[in-house]
Amino acid sequence: xxxxxENAKKxxxxxxxxxxxxxxxxxxxxxxxxxLITYVAAGLPPYTVxxxxxxxxxxxxxxxxxxxxxxxxxxxxxxYRV
Numbered sequence: 001x002x003x004x005x006e007n008a009k010k011x012x013x014x015x016x017x018x019x020x021x022x023x024x025x026x027x028x029x030x031x032x033x034x035x036l037i038t039y040v041a042a043g044l045p046p047y048t049v050x051x052x053x054x055x056x057x058x059x060x061x062x063x064x065x066x067x068x069x070x071x072x073x074x075x076x077x078x079x080y081r082v
Contacts (some may be wrong), residue, residue, distance in 0.1 A: 012069050014041050021053055037061055041069050 017038045024032050033053040040046045049064045 012041050012066065014039050014065055014069075017046060037065070039065055041065075044069065044072055047072065 017040060018036075020036045020038075021033050022036060024034065026032055035051050035053045035056045036048050037051065038046055038048045047068060049061075049068050051060060051064060
């Protein structure tokens with residue numbers, strides 16, 4: 001729980017590399033547009049989050065990027081010799 005409180009207070013410097021819209025057709029005649037936001041944060045490789053274009057706002061983008069960063073930082077890399 002303490003770790004979650006630390007993450008809530010922590011801020012991350014993020015650079016948005018691109019915002020691109022793509023259209024998919026999950027059903028014939030049903031067009032869905034998704035905004036792909038590719039960003040980079042210190043110590044992490046670039047990553048892309050996806051938000052439905054009709055729901056996209058700057059605030060939602062920030063929330064999604066923060067969640068993405070925190071999920072990625074929570075993962076522990078595995079190292080071994082081959």
